[in-house]
Amino acid sequence: MTAGVSDSVSLTEGSDERWFQKAVFYEVLVRGFFDSNNDGTGDLAGITEKLDYLQWLGIDCIWLLPFYQSPLRDGGYDISDFFTVLPEYGDLADALELVEQAHRRGIRVIADMVMNHTSDQHPWFVESRRDRTNPKADWYVWHDDEQRFSEARIIFVDTERSNWSWGPERQQYYWHRFFAHQPDLNYDNPEVQQAMLDVVRFWLDIGLDGFRLDAVPYLFERDGTNGENLPETHEFLKRLRKEVDATHPGRVLLAEANQWPADVVDYFGGGDGGDGVGGGVGDECHMCFHFPLMPRMFMAVRREQRYPITEILSQTPDIPEGCQWGIFLRNHDELTLEMVTDEERDYMYAEYAKDPRMKRNIGIGRRLAPLVDGDRKLAELLHGMLFSLPGSPILYYGDEIGMGDNIYLGDRDGVRTPMQWTPDRNAGFSRADFAQLYLPPLMDPVYGFQAVNVEAQVRNPSSFLQWIQRALQVRKRHNDTFGMGSFEILQAENPSIFAFIRERGDEVLLCVNNLSRFAQPVELHLSRFEGRTPVELVGRVPFPRIGELPYLLTLGGHGFYWFQLTEGPQ
């Protein structure tokens, strides 16, 4: 793992503005990645130290979870100063250094940005709550009637009973879609809009390549609505996009809108053009997460049939040119079940969350490896699909080595334990005293750091980490097609086979996945590609030429193939 820093990979301004369409993202918890100053907490300089590892792994963009000044009552999503780095994580110079060093290695950096609300300790709110006449009085959503906007649902049903909380000083209620300590900013106030645009510009000037915009559907509130996806919210996003494009072209906005795909596409801008088939103009966010796909992928392998996936993909509209889905298997939040039907949600609970402690809000807080009972073949299949389906894959730190979770830690901390670098003390994450660590590393016999760590897997050519690294290399060689190619599901009478074609220009890729744990045959109708030779992408092994008869393939349990359909004889 020697440093491969050279100018040939470094990023220059204006190079490839569509980079995000073919990129692989890597989500990092700053607190949990690497502790450079041995105070027990990961920091920005720690990530900088581990950039060589990330470059070797083959990811294209780091997504940093919030690192701003915060009382940390919600994992940093409760920001109390947008312009300051949380001191435990370092300072502005560290952020600048991280971005610069990453860019030298061809890696981009985006960061979480919370537009909807601030911490109740943010000076804006401290001032706003004081009385009804101060200069910031109208920066948050205050009202006398706690019954207003009652159509809006309560998101954190486990902890919050109302979206309104009482401000005793000014004798009014303030609005919060999330926790009571996270008051919503009032976007009807032009000063607030301008202030948030200033925040965005500040960090783009530092060099960030974009933002993952947290909780975007909730920016505005209107009487008689559920307060989600309002036209005013889209208007603001268009304004944000316009300003970003004008001053910093090539930066990316990734929206977190946990909605059905048909509604999510609105966040790319322009809706579906009214024709119901997508399209749009793409003048809001460059990327949106595809939330329902993820639980459906788990459903499909449990059921050993493709319908959970193909159903949701057939309900996914086309997106505007120049936009991209963000797809993922796991992230720092729970397995999101808001987007499955009640019946399927019950099923997912029964399968994965037999232990009630695993239930978190309306989801399940588990990492990938324990979610699949440590099944290596299944983890490979799920990643194989993640890397080949339309969208940019997003990895969650630690999943590349098959890290586990600790369900006995509170809230969502179970999947936020320290990255396991070595079998040494504190998993090589920090040289602080064990008691100083922000969370204990995993020490159980199956997923603990003695068994699962980067060092051991880097040294072992057949490790999961090396498998991921090689798969990412293969993907990178074909990322034009994997990232931007068309997507066509192939006919297969065998319900356990999920086969599809990705095509762009002259390149045709055939992906065949066996969702069953048993070996399965499939006959694919490939006569459109008659005369082409399928070449397996990992080993470059040519398969028999495609003729006019159905093409027979057999796959091992949970096996999958990626083929390039090459023209001419091999």
Add this chain to the structure above:
Amino acid sequence: MNRLTPVIDSAALVEPLRDFLPRQRWYSGTETPASVVVEDSRVLDSGWPALVDLIVDADGARYQVPLGLRPPDEWPDFLRGHDAAVMGEVGEDGGRLLAYDAVLDPVLGLTLLDVVSASRESADRVRPVGGEQSNSSLVYDDRLILKLFRRIHRGRNLDVEMTEALSDAGFEHVARPLATLTVDESDLAVLQPFLVGGTDGWALALTSLRDLFGVGDTQPVPVISDDMPPPVVDPGMAGGDFSAEARRLGTITAEMHQASAAAFGAVAGDPQRWAAGVEAQVEAEAHPGFDKAGARGVLDALRRVGDGGPAIRVHGDYHLGQVMRTDAGWYVLDFEGEPDRPPEERRRASSPLRDVAGMLRSFHYASVVAQLERDEDCTGLAQAWEARNRTSFLDGYVASAAKAGLVPEPAATEVVLAAFELEKAVYELGYERAHRPDWQSIPLAALQRLGAR
């Protein structure tokens, strides 16, 4: 180039047809037909290759035979490995021609699409669907499917008639016909949207069962420690659980019956007549393993039912192989009914519970067939699977059907259902004895179970 005329003397085709017909899967006779009459011969394409569509009467049964014609020195690739589809050389004056089943010819496949759709549809690629019994189908660009009926009855084809009527009545789970080819009031072919991503219910049920048998350990588990909980072997906990699908299938089955009642009307059912019909079949079945006492008990119970629910036009041959799971949910196929019965009988109103019974019998078959694939004994798991999915299907069905007044009160529903399961199992017994003696045990087990209730 010497263009040959495709007009052939029909009389010259009689002998080749006598040889050709018994080789076809859709031919319903078992021997070489004694009499063959070419009733009708229409040239659909006089170009090259030529296409002639024949209606042939063989021993009183009428068949559609689309023939492709090419010069005899030209042996096209698509016929390789399909010897049964080659009729041989025909024609006298004007040169001899190679005649073959036109369905295999990709050029003529596109011609058929053009003819049936009256040039409203076109496609780039066509492929024949193999393995069919009574029809021949062609798939175009994975977008359209053309079904050619082989056995031709006077009047409307039941499948087309039923599919159109259900669709008109608002039932969305059928592939609505886009065009039909009708000659002399007989439907010869129908063009429908191809159900993208489809798998039939039988394949899905087997996938579920294989998954269950794969998890379920049939050996007793060793006790490692006192507080180790026993492994759970429950089809509801297995990954491939089918019950949610079974429930949805029950729901759309009820919707199908509702639409059928709206389209063709509903009359009061006659349990006495139903009992008489089943009884005749029971008494005619002389299998030594069939204990008729239990069956008679089932029929006595049916005779005591006052209200057995309505009679409507039903699917008639409803089982897992007739339903297709697609990305857009379940679809119901093939409304031709049991091919051995005459069309007027298949049109006759009957209890919708006959279809339900057919599907329940199919669940039993799936659970046993999946078990036959394996060496070890999975009977317990197979029975648990059948019970679970039976319940789910019935729950889904009754919840919708009761609201529409399609089923009598619950106790009567059970009795009527048992009688039609009995009828189906007796039919299966006769069929298995004739075709698959190894499988006779499946209907026999069902008959025993029904009789013991």
